[in-house]
Amino acid sequence: xxxxxxxxxxxxxxxxxxxxxxxxxxxxxxxxxxxxxxxxxxxxxxxxxxxxxxxxxxxxxxxxxxxxxxxxxxxxxxxxxxxxxxxxxxxxxxxxxxxxxxxxxxxxxxxxxxxxxxxxxxxxxxxxxxxxxxxxxxxxxxxxxxxxxxxxxxxxxxxxxxxxxxxxxxxxxxxxxxxxxxxxxxxxxxxxxxxxxxxxxxxxxxxxxxx
Numbered sequence: 679x680x681x682x683x684x685x686x687x688x689x690x691x692x693x694x695x696x697x698x699x700x701x702x703x704x705x706x707x708x709x710x711x712x713x714x715x716x717x718x719x720x721x722x723x724x725x726x727x728x729x730x731x732x733x734x735x736x737x738x739x740x741x742x743x744x745x746x747x748x749x750x751x752x753x754x755x756x757x758x759x760x761x762x763x764x765x766x767x768x769x770x771x772x773x774x775x776x777x778x779x780x781x782x783x784x785x786x787x788x789x790x791x792x793x794x795x796x797x798x799x800x801x802x803x804x805x806x807x808x809x810x811x812x813x814x815x816x817x818x819x820x821x822x823x824x825x826x827x828x829x830x831x832x833x834x835x836x837x838x839x840x841x842x843x844x845x846x847x848x849x850x851x852x853x854x855x856x857x858x859x860x861x862x863x864x865x866x867x868x869x870x871x872x873x874x875x876x877x878x879x880x881x882x883x884x885x886x887x888x889x
Contacts, residue, residue: 709733710802710885712860719836722823723863727802729885736800736884738790740807742876743782753874755811758782772847775811776818779878780825781854788829788855791884798829799859800884806865807879817867822878833858 710733712724729735743758747767750756755775759767760782769778788798808817827843832853834841842850861882871879 707731709887712802712862714835714860719834720831720841721835721860722827722831724802724860725862727862727885729802732888733885734888736791736794736796736886738787738881738884740872740879740881741783741786741790742871742873742879743779744786745875746782755779755875755877757875758877760785770846770848773845774818774821776808776877777821777825777846779876780822781828783878783880784825784829787880787882791882794884796884796886798855798857800886801830801859801861801882802885803883804830804861804863805881806863807868807871808865809868809871809877811877818877819865822865825878828854830857831860832856 708728708730710730711728713726713728714724715721744760745752745757747757747759747761749761749767750759756767759769759775759778761767763781764770764773764778769775784798787801791797791800806822808819808822810817824844824846827841828845832841832843833839833856835858840852840856843853844850871877
């Protein structure tokens with residue numbers, strides 16, 4: 679796979695210095711630039727991110743889902759289902775508990791960023807920690823990725839159109855938040871998370887221009 683680095687060009691000149699007529703126009707300054715796979719219209723994540731001079735970075739703490747389901751026992755994964763999204767804490771067909779918690783977490787991250795005057799589009803790096811749902815022997819990466827696409831990487835890079843994304847086993851539909859950002863990201867399975875019932879914890883870096 680070819681990788682499009684899209685980094686600022688550096689001119690190396692041997693011999694006499696080039697005159698003004700020969701000088702290439704300077705690239706405009708940038709804050710952050712994702713390094714994306716070349717030729718892919720809808721990649722999920724960046725291969726990396728380049729930061730411009732003077733870019734400022736806001737780093738969140740690890741953020742987990744908010745306990746919003748009073749009908750579920752405290753400390754259970756179901757207690758972290760957002761009942762404003764899923765009435766009575768009942769998940770639609772194919773929506774996993776990890777998927778539901780993932781959407782809960784990403785809304786919390788959105789709120790955290792907005793308090794700093796930032797948006798999800800400012801996110802350049804994401805670190806994801808997943809625990810196994812009860813009765814499973816592996817973290818639910820597929821459910822997490824569906825939740826992620828509801829908030830990130832849901833525009834077509836070639837056409838600019840919004841990409842439809844699935845929720846559970848439903849037909850793909852408009853994402854919860856339209857966002858072209860594709861941060862660099864890792865996701866890994868851990869043995870446990872700090873709050874009983876959490877299956878997802880995420881921390882992000884958001885980059886912005888000096889104010």
